[in-house]
Amino acid sequence: MTLAFLAQQTIERIPFDSPTIDWHAFAPEAILLAWTCLVVVVDMVGLERARRFMPGLTGVGFLLATIPVLTLWNDGATRSLFEGAYVVDRYALALKGLFLISGYVVVLLSTQYMADGDYYDSEYYILLASSVLGMTVMASARDLITIFVALELLSIPAYLLAAWRKRDLKSNEAGLKYMLMGIFASAIMLYGMSLLYGVAGDTRLSVIAEKLTSEGTKPLLTLAALFTIIGFAFKVSAVPFHTWAPDTYEGAPTPLTAFLAVASKAAGFVAMVTIITTAFPGQADVVEPFMWVLSALTMSIGNLIAMRQTNIVRMLAYSGVAQAGYIMAPLAVYSQTGQNGVSAASAIVNYLIIYSAMNLGAFAVVIAAARKTRSGEISSFGGMLNYAPGLTTAMTVFLFSLAGIPPMGGWLAKWQVFSVLLQSESTWGTTLALVAAVNTVLAAFYYLNVAKQMWFMPAPDGDTSRVRVPPSLVAALAITVIATLLSGVTGLVPDITDFGSIALGR
Amino acid sequence: MYLNQFLILAAALFCIGVYGVLARRNGVLVLMSIELILNSVNINLVALSAMNGDVTGQVFALFVIAVAAAEVGVGLAIVLLIYRNRRSIDIAEANLLKG
Amino acid sequence: MSDFLRQYLLVILFALLAVGVVGAFIGLASLLRPNRPSKGKLENYESGVDPVGSGWSQSQIRYYIFALLFVMFDVEAVFIFPWATRLEEYGYFGLLEMVIFIAILTLGLGYAWRKGVLRWA
Numbered sequence: 115m116t117l118a119f120l121a122q123q124t125i126e127r128i129p130f131d132s133p134t135i136d137w138h139a140f141a142p143e144a145i146l147l148a149w150t151c152l153v154v155v156v157d158m159v160g161l162e163r164a165r166r167f168m169p170g171l172t173g174v175g176f177l178l179a180t181i182p183v184l185t186l187w188n189d190g191a192t193r194s195l196f197e198g199a200y201v202v203d204r205y206a207l208a209l210k211g212l213f214l215i216s217g218y219v220v221v222l223l224s225t226q227y228m229a230d231g232d233y234y235d236s237e238y239y240i241l242l243a244s245s246v247l248g249m250t251v252m253a254s255a256r257d258l259i260t261i262f263v264a265l266e267l268l269s270i271p272a273y274l275l276a277a278w279r280k281r282d283l284k285s286n287e288a289g290l291k292y293m294l295m296g297i298f299a300s301a302i303m304l305y306g307m308s309l310l311y312g313v314a315g316d317t318r319l320s321v322i323a324e325k326l327t328s329e330g331t332k333p334l335l336t337l338a339a340l341f342t343i344i345g346f347a348f349k350v351s352a353v354p355f356h357t358w359a360p361d362t363y364e365g366a367p368t369p370l371t372a373f374l375a376v377a378s379k380a381a382g383f384v385a386m387v388t389i390i391t392t393a394f395p396g397q398a399d400v401v402e403p404f405m406w407v408l409s410a411l412t413m414s415i416g417n418l419i420a421m422r423q424t425n426i427v428r429m430l431a432y433s434g435v436a437q438a439g440y441i442m443a444p445l446a447v448y449s450q451t452g453q454n455g456v457s458a459a460s461a462i463v464n465y466l467i468i469y470s471a472m473n474l475g476a477f478a479v480v481i482a483a484a485r486k487t488r489s490g491e492i493s494s495f496g497g498m499l500n501y502a503p504g505l506t507t508a509m510t511v512f513l514f515s516l517a518g519i520p521p522m523g524g525w526l527a528k529w530q531v532f533s534v535l536l537q538s539e540s541t542w543g544t545t546l547a548l549v550a551a552v553n554t555v556l557a558a559f560y561y562l563n564v565a566k567q568m569w570f571m572p573a574p575d576g577d578t579s580r581v582r583v584p585p586s587l588v589a590a591l592a593i594t595v596i597a598t599l600l601s602g603v604t605g606l607v608p609d610i611t612d613f614g615s616i617a618l619g620r
Numbered sequence: 621m622y623l624n625q626f627l628i629l630a631a632a633l634f635c636i637g638v639y640g641v642l643a644r645r646n647g648v649l650v651l652m653s654i655e656l657i658l659n660s661v662n663i664n665l666v667a668l669s670a671m672n673g674d675v676t677g678q679v680f681a682l683f684v685i686a687v688a689a690a691e692v693g694v695g696l697a698i699v700l701l702i703y704r705n706r707r708s709i710d711i712a713e714a715n716l717l718k719g
Numbered sequence: 720m721s722d723f724l725r726q727y728l729l730v731i732l733f734a735l736l737a738v739g740v741v742g743a744f745i746g747l748a749s750l751l752r753p754n755r756p757s758k759g760k761l762e763n764y765e766s767g768v769d770p771v772g773s774g775w776s777q778s779q780i781r782y783y784i785f786a787l788l789f790v791m792f793d794v795e796a797v798f799i800f801p802w803a804t805r806l807e808e809y810g811y812f813g814l815l816e817m818v819i820f821i822a823i824l825t826l827g828l829g830y831a832w833r834k835g836v837l838r839w840a
Binding site: 258259262263266270273274277280281283286287289290293294297298300301302304305307308309311312315316317 | 630634637638641647650651654657658660661664665668669671672674676677679680683684687690691694695697698699701702705706
């Protein structure tokens with residue numbers, strides 16, 4: 115018996131039976147992964163010569179991955195892969211689009227910033243792409259293991275990116291705080307997930323939901339649910355788990371801060387919404403009061419501290435904390451909405467989309483202005499109307515939107531949150547809506563204070579030379595201004611109202 | 621099956637880990653405490669998977685092990701970065717940013 | 720008592736026996752040996768010279784990057800073992816999957832190499 119014969123026999127005996135995979139549904143992730151590998155190879159081959167092409171190449175990757183998202187959206191069918199562990203529906207697609215486009219905008223924000231400084235920029239873009247890949251996976255994940263791997267895939271590159279300015283102590287510290295808090299939070303979340311798995315005997319959220327509903331409320335389940343939620347509460351910087359956010363935001367490179375404040379936070383919310391609405395419909399008695407307290411604390415404390423900030427990045431950081439409070443508010447009544455009108459999940463996704471546009475825009479203005487003023491103080495924005503009217507107008511749009519003044523997008527987002535809270539017709543919902551209303555008024559003060567500086571105050575040092583805004587930043591500003599205005603004026607936001615009701619089994 | 625022993629061991633490890641994270645000021649020790657928590661999770665997963673007669677838990681544990689290695693690799697790199705610039709890994713000294 | 724615990728009983732008996740034997744020997748020795756304490760006997764022993772500096776000293780961490788890379792790639796093997804035990808079950812499809820997995824890992828190693836991380840100096 116020859117060796118060739120043996121090999122022949124083995125080859126014939128082993129089958130090639132591929133499981134059926136819906137490649138169309140999986141295309142955005144597959145394209146992004148392949149493209150990231152391509153970027154790595156380009157960097158390996160080109161080394162220094164490749165540096166100039168990195169931002170463009172990464173940006174093209176994000177845009178390419180958006181194409182299948184659009185075709186899938188057009189198709190509209192809900193596709194379920196891997197025995198329900200990975201679901202592509204409108205909810206997931208809207209979020210994938212959001213992550214890819216914000217990734218693209220962050221690349222635009224970073225281009226000039228990274229080229230100016232002495233940084234390793236090739237790795238920066240590769241890590242950014244991996245992080246966005248993690249987010250797109252997160253949008254579809256309906257399984258504890260997938261959610262965990264997606265969460266780590268999006269966080270671990272972000273830890274490194276936060277410490278990117280290697281020789282700057284502040285940036286190191288930003289990375290250290292973010293990393294320690296992030297790993298600790300994911301460890302706690304994992305402990306909760308292990309208990310959930312123990313009770314349900316399965317990691318798929320749909321199976322967990324069935325098991326938990328039949329089990330009712332038990333101390334063990336409460337512990338498991340709360341630990342899991344706490345893990346994500348760190349990620350979205352909800353009070354009292356927000357302490358890392360302002361420090362990390364201030365120390366990290368500013369384009370990366372924009373990324374953390376928008377995409378990373380949105381990904382945390384996605385996981386939170388998916389887990390709470392799909393896996394915990396039977397635990398509403400426990401989860402809703404917890405979310406109520408978390409939401410009320412987050413918006414109130416975030417706003418109160420934001421008022422006292424003099425540094426614009428820290429102010430935006432705390433304003434982001436406060437906005438997280440509004441975003442999670444619908445979760446305090448998630449089991450009582452969805453029959454008619456806006457469901458909790460759809461209000462949250464729309465808020466996330468609009469929040470991303472306006473916050474990325476605000477950071478773009480900060481980055482553009484810092485090229486001239488070299489300062490992050492709010493007072494350094496004085497007199498910008500005279501020497502940078504375009505930037506001033508754009509920033510005013512974003513600030514009005516953040517404050518929730520019609521007809522900007524932020525108004526629509528807040529309106530949806532309020533309508534979800536009030537539709538629940540419960541004392542909880544109404545009181546939280548009241549808290550949110552008071553907070554909106556409070557927040558308007560500090561947002562409008564920045565606008566006042568820009569429009570009416572003189573330039574602090576009398577320097578009124580014009581600001582040169584690089585083309586990449588102009589593109590980023592254009593995208594965000596259009597998104598902010600368009601969503602507010604036309605009310606044009608993705609229609610994903612079916613998600614909440616499907617998830618709750620109605 | 622003696623599930624309780626494993627769950628109690630895991631809970632004890634979890635508590636020790638959380639205590640370590642909150643009380644220790646040395647960056648490397650904080651990372652090690654987090655490793656303790658992750659290991660308690662692994663014990664939980666494997667014990668519960670044996671109880672449920674289902675291998676998913678063990679697969680989950682494998683993923684936790686692999687990802688924990690990546691996390692700690694990145695964590696140590698950042699702690700070393702701090703050490704190079706500051707000659708100390710005391711995280712209480714990391715207080716340039718306040719607010 | 721159950722079977723499970725009975726097996727641990729054996730371990731405990733062994734441990735008790737070990738502690739007992741060692742204790743008996745040390746106790747017997749302390750009765751027999753002379754006892755003359757002095758300060759010199761409590762000093763740290765460092766090759767016959769007086770100890771310098773504290774007991775804690777730092778060792779060279781220049782090569783930590785190799786250690787980190789080793790840990791990374793070592794742990795990734797955890798995904799290969801379960802696949803290897805079910806090799807025939809998954810057939811060529813499983814092989815293809817594993818080739819992709821290892822290709823991505825190799826890409827990472829090649830990247831580190833090309834970027835000069837593996838230079839030994």
